[in-house]
Amino acid sequence: xxxxxxxxxxxSLELIAEAxxxxxxxxxxxxRSAPGFSESTRRKVMAEVERLGYLPNRLxxxxxxxxxxxxxGVCVPRLSSHFFGQVLESIxxxxxxxxxxxxxxxxxxxxxxEEIWLRGLLSWRPAGVLLSTKHHSKATLELLRDAxxxxxxFWDLNTSPLDMxxxxxxxxxxxxxxxxxxxxxxxxxxxxxxxxxxxNRGPERFDGFSAAVSQAGAPLAAVEILxxxxxxxxxxYGAETLLSRxxxxxxxxxxxxxxxxxxxAYCDRKGIRVPEDIGIAGWGGxxxxxxxxxxxTTTVIPTQQIxxxxxxxxxxxxxxxxxxxxxxxxxxxxxxxxx
Numbered sequence: 543x544x545x546x547x548x549x550x551x552x553x554s555l556e557l558i559a560e561a562x563x564x565x566x567x568x569x570x571x572x573x574r575s576a577p578g579f580s581e582s583t584r585r586k587v588m589a590e591v592e593r594l595g596y597l598p599n600r601l602x603x604x605x606x607x608x609x610x611x612x613x614x615g616v617c618v619p620r621l622s623s624h625f626f627g628q629v630l631e632s633i634x635x636x637x638x639x640x641x642x643x644x645x646x647x648x649x650x651x652x653x654x655x656e657e658i659w660l661r662g663l664l665s666w667r668p669a670g671v672l673l674s675t676k677h678h679s680k681a682t683l684e685l686l687r688d689a690x691x692x693x694x695x696f697w698d699l700n701t702s703p704l705d706m707x708x709x710x711x712x713x714x715x716x717x718x719x720x721x722x723x724x725x726x727x728x729x730x731x732x733x734x735x736x737x738x739x740x741x742n743r744g745p746e747r748f749d750g751f752s753a754a755v756s757q758a759g760a761p762l763a764a765v766e767i768l769x770x771x772x773x774x775x776x777x778x779y780g781a782e783t784l785l786s787r788x789x790x791x792x793x794x795x796x797x798x799x800x801x802x803x804x805x806x807a808y809c810d811r812k813g814i815r816v817p818e819d820i821g822i823a824g825w826g827g828x829x830x831x832x833x834x835x836x837x838x839t840t841t842v843i844p845t846q847q848i849x850x851x852x853x854x855x856x857x858x859x860x861x862x863x864x865x866x867x868x869x870x871x872x873x874x875x876x877x878x879x880x881x
Contacts, residue, residue: 669692694856716745723751724760733764735748736797821881
């Protein structure tokens with residue numbers, strides 16, 4: 543069982559003031575973003591804050607004590623995400639039952655945003671933190687190491703977690719869909735995704751899908767990664783963009799179900815028959831995919847189980863109970879009528 547990361551000693555207001563050559567009051571004003579100091583003073587103070595690793599204890603300031611916290615931080619890519627909305631609902635319900643209160647934020651798929659959120663969260667001295675990614679900035683890793691609190695990385699499977707992980711294998715999920723597409727007779731597959739940071743090639747399931755179709759002698763015929771957030775409209779105009787330059791495709795594997803539904807709408811608008819002219823597959827198990835006249839071929843993700851298990855693991859660690867460091871939840875491919 544992995545031990546919680548150890549925390550370094552955090553500097554006090556007095557130490558920061560002495561190191562920056564200013565008064566304690568000035569340090570307090572800078573940290574509160576109050577008026578009454580120059581930009582050069584702010585830079586000097588914040589440089590010492592960073593060097594000394596200072597985090598204001600808002601919990602103690604609010605209650606006059608440093609008593610054990612029942613607050614737990616939870617950070618997800620997008621609060622508007624259908625998938626993470628379900629996970630958050632399960633997390634909130636589980637923490638409420640266990641006597642803890644989540645503090646929820648989002649990082650919008652940007653590592654520096656996760657770092658900013660974490661800095662603010664740690665000033666409240668949370669009991670633990672749940673993070674929806676296994677990729678973190680160097681500064682975020684340092685903050686987590688210094689905090690010495692239980693950490694659960696959830697969603698993507700992480701076999702070498704910082705502390706604990708709950709998730710599914712993205713590569714295997716895509717590989718399974720690739721094998722299924724080949725079994726359906728598809729030989730000219732394409733990929734369509736959307737990411738905020740174009741340095742990101744898309745989810746690891748794309749790699750799994752690509753590996754499966756390549757092994758079967760039908761490598762990817764076209765790939766389109768939009769500089770956008772995944773959604774219905776991104777799927778619609780992404781399908782238009784992809785098919786305009788690769789009209790020979792006989793299927794498209796979309797990043798998620800919302801994009802796949804947008805792609806279906808585009809095909810309907812243009813008179814492209816699904817699945818006769820082109821096959822479409824999504825991912826995620828969006829409820830709308832199950833009520834269409836043509837049920838979408840997709841992969842169902844156990845969002846409720848991920849949220850519940852993540853909360854229970856963190857509380858179990860806090861209570862000194864035996865827990866598994868790596869926890870795998872299964873996904874399920876649902877054959878529909880679109881592939």
